[in-house]
Amino acid sequence: MSYNKRTHSCGQLSIANVNETVVLNGWVAKKRDLGGIIFVDIRDRYGITQIKVSPEKKEISALAAKLGNEFVISAKGKVIKRESANLNISTGEIEIDVDELQVLNESLTTPFVVEEDVKANEDLRLQYRYLDLRRKKMMDGLLLRNTVYQIVHKYFAESNFVEVETPILMKSTPEGARDYLVPSRVHKGKFYALPQSPQTYKQILMVSGLDKYVQICKCFRDEDLRADRQPEFTQIDVEMSFVEQEDVFNISEKLFKRIWKESIDVDVAAPFPMMTYDDAMSKYGSDKPDMRIKDSMVITNLTDAVKTSEFKVFNDVINSGGIIAGIKIGGTAGGSKIEITRKISDSYTEYAKKLGFGGLAFVKTNEDGSLQSSILKFLNEESIAGMKNAFDMKSGDYVFILSGEKNKVLSGLGQLRLRIAEDFKLLDDSKHEFIWITDFPLFHFEEEENRFVGEHHVFTSPKNEFMKYLDSKDRKEIESIRANCYDLVYNGSEMGSGSIRIHNSETQKKVFNIIGLSDEEAVEKFGFILEAFKYGAPPHGGVAFGFDRIVAMLSGTKSIRDIIAFPKTVSAASLMDNCPSPVIKQQLDELGIQLKQ
RNA sequence: GGAGCCGUAGUUCAGUUUGGUUAGAACGCCUGACUGUCACUCAGGAGGUCGCGAGUUCGAGUCUCGUCGGUUCCGCCA
Numbered sequence: 052m053s054y055n056k057r058t059h060s061c062g063q064l065s066i067a068n069v070n071e072t073v074v075l076n077g078w079v080a081k082k083r084d085l086g087g088i089i090f091v092d093i094r095d096r097y098g099i100t101q102i103k104v105s106p107e108k109k110e111i112s113a114l115a116a117k118l119g120n121e122f123v124i125s126a127k128g129k130v131i132k133r134e135s136a137n138l139n140i141s142t143g144e145i146e147i148d149v150d151e152l153q154v155l156n157e158s159l160t161t162p163f164v165v166e167e168d169v170k171a172n173e174d175l176r177l178q179y180r181y182l183d184l185r186r187k188k189m190m191d192g193l194l195l196r197n198t199v200y201q202i203v204h205k206y207f208a209e210s211n212f213v214e215v216e217t218p219i220l221m222k223s224t225p226e227g228a229r230d231y232l233v234p235s236r237v238h239k240g241k242f243y244a245l246p247q248s249p250q251t252y253k254q255i256l257m258v259s260g261l262d263k264y265v266q267i268c269k270c271f272r273d274e275d276l277r278a279d280r281q282p283e284f285t286q287i288d289v290e291m292s293f294v295e296q297e298d299v300f301n302i303s304e305k306l307f308k309r310i311w312k313e314s315i316d317v318d319v320a321a322p323f324p325m326m327t328y329d330d331a332m333s334k335y336g337s338d339k340p341d342m343r344i345k346d347s348m349v350i351t352n353l354t355d356a357v358k359t360s361e362f363k364v365f366n367d368v369i370n371s372g373g374i375i376a377g378i379k380i381g382g383t384a385g386g387s388k389i390e391i392t393r394k395i396s397d398s399y400t401e402y403a404k405k406l407g408f409g410g411l412a413f414v415k416t417n418e419d420g421s422l423q424s425s426i427l428k429f430l431n432e433e434s435i436a437g438m439k440n441a442f443d444m445k446s447g448d449y450v451f452i453l454s455g456e457k458n459k460v461l462s463g464l465g466q467l468r469l470r471i472a473e474d475f476k477l478l479d480d481s482k483h484e485f486i487w488i489t490d491f492p493l494f495h496f497e498e499e500e501n502r503f504v505g506e507h508h509v510f511t512s513p514k515n516e517f518m519k520y521l522d523s524k525d526r527k528e529i530e531s532i533r534a535n536c537y538d539l540v541y542n543g544s545e546m547g548s549g550s551i552r553i554h555n556s557e558t559q560k561k562v563f564n565i566i567g568l569s570d571e572e573a574v575e576k577f578g579f580i581l582e583a584f585k586y587g588a589p590p591h592g593g594v595a596f597g598f599d600r601i602v603a604m605l606s607g608t609k610s611i612r613d614i615i616a617f618p619k620t621v622s623a624a625s626l627m628d629n630c631p632s633p634v635i636k637q638q639l640d641e642l643g644i645q646l647k648q
Numbered sequence: 649g650g651a652g653c654c655g656u657a658g659u660u661c662a663g664u665u666u667g668g669u670u671a672g673a674a675c676g677c678c679u680g681a682c683u684g685u686c687a688c689u690c691a692g693g694a695g696g697u698c699g700c701g702a703g704u705u706c707g708a709g710u711c712u713c714g715u716c717g718g719u720u721c722c723g724c725c726a
Binding site for chain 1: 649651652654655658659660661675676677681682683684685686687688689717718719720721722723724725726
């Protein structure tokens, strides 16, 4: 089929092009047939241009009258100044006076109208993803993604990093997330795993002497999904030799500064602040504190302040080793006066119950500075004074208090903090708050499995001062081990995570032993990396950032589905191509696989 | 694995609280009119397995149970 090929894009022409003869190719976004004159908005990824068909041109007019939405057309004609400009679009001052019109392809009536203010639900949009992507907002997401992609590549190339492709088919490792498995046809009964991350490969590349590695790569995790979690996702994977934590921070901060500057023109201050994991947990009840609300609602521990009270609820908690803690919301937080009504405080009580608490204590400070709460009658003078003092409560302040097991209380208050911040609009979207969370625990004890598991991955090195506890049998000592491990948090979202690694075979074995792998099992599962460490492994460390999350944050969406071309639903299915899907028996036979009934 | 919300025309929704006439609206679609629109306007029209399956009832979009799908959160995500 021969047709008039475009000379310009649909977002390109302006008053400067008047009198030029041009050809536009694109999709019919909207037709306005006035009976005589016909206007058609033609769209491509660059924009929209109005074309005009005069009634005097009878053949073209008849063709134009039959155009439907999303038809693909070619329009040739002269650029003319419009009688009345449409300043909402960049090409709004001109239009094309059509001399030749060709229909390159027709379109069925679409399941939903392709328009910026789309009405269709997400599942329908996912099924017809190609239509949804025609919308500027969706297209802009992909374009932004590309911009960030190029910035990252350029940055690391300029910094002398080497990009290496690591295998997609790799060995399944028992620790960490559930692997996606790929059955082997040649080795029946054996499986490859898709990488949860190229962790082992990048560390072995360090042993190879390739001291600065980067890869923007796909990773796969067979775990339940969320708005910010897809079964396959993209990560900026970095590893370096002869570095310590501050070197990793430095190279990362420069990267983020550059991305934020070059993609959305925001100047980010560096170095980023740092906070230990323990501080983050005790002050914000989260290892990813949202620092946009840093001054208000810091968690305060009240256990000491109220320990002399005769209140049974509190005493029971204290006697069983729990804590009592709360957060204060200032009467004028966020610059505007805040009033928490009975209805609102009840909704928070409801929320606390959902989180598994018996209740939520609510204290209000009156005009005259006196306190008002249903729990006051249970507390003695000393406890009330202690509480007031601990929170520095002033007229108009409110305090919410939870009691129970320590970590549960802290995390409950952390979640309540976010909920209140959202309800009272205390989160300033114009802020860009990066923070490093450091000194994570190396292990935590998994009660259900009755063993220690790595808090991060198993190659994370302990901080020097805790090395001695690697030989300990004492649970408290092992739990106290802090790691050379760090997360980068941006506006309350984890953007990446990394560590200085173990590069010593003996230390690595001790870590494996603590998580319950015998030397034999360790060799079976991770022998290749233990072996590699014996041949002059350099000190090394790195970090990996969630590429999808970065782009989502930059584009202001909460859901990474919005900036992934073909995302999956929360049940890990693709509504467009209908995967996963059954396979024919012959395929299973070749793999030596039989399905259970 | 658990909890919440949603599922009615091509689409987005109302109707479900309190079961009862022919299940409505807007947008889209079709037909006609219209020469400066840009949410064109005007007149007319077509379009429904109320997600699916049981049950209760004289009668179910509406009540009950189950199931499927979407979504949010918890668990999980080294």
